Amino acid sequence: MKTELLKNLIKEAVKEAIQEELKEVLLEAVKAPKVVTPQPIQENRTITSTTPPPVSQTPPKSQADKRQSYLDIIGETKLNLTSRNAQTFNPSGNVDTTSPNGQLPPGEVGMDQIMGLMTNR
Secondary structure, eight states: OOHHHHHHHHHHHHHHHHHHHHHHHHHHHHHSOOOOOOOOOOOOOOOOOOSOOOOOOSOOOOHHHHHHHHHHHHHHHOOOOOGGGSOOOOOOSOOOTTSTTSOOOSOOOOHHHHHHHHHTO
């Protein structure tokens, strides 16, 4: 017997067996009593936190102490910055010349072109 013929016989036998089993399963599913869908479960739990509240390590500072701390920080930088230290903004790259503050390209537009644009709407 050739192997191809044997393969085909096995395939057909498997198909028949599966079809018979599927028929039985479907018949059982149809004949089975209908199951009542359960209502959703509602939980009434309270969530408790196991972490302790944060402990304040330092007492709150008075306004004078805060101000003095900021002044100390500023004094440590030892920089006297003025407007002379500011950098000027010089954009580089492609600059769009059709922006509202840019220049329009050279050329003229006729009134007939403008009217044509307005009547198309």
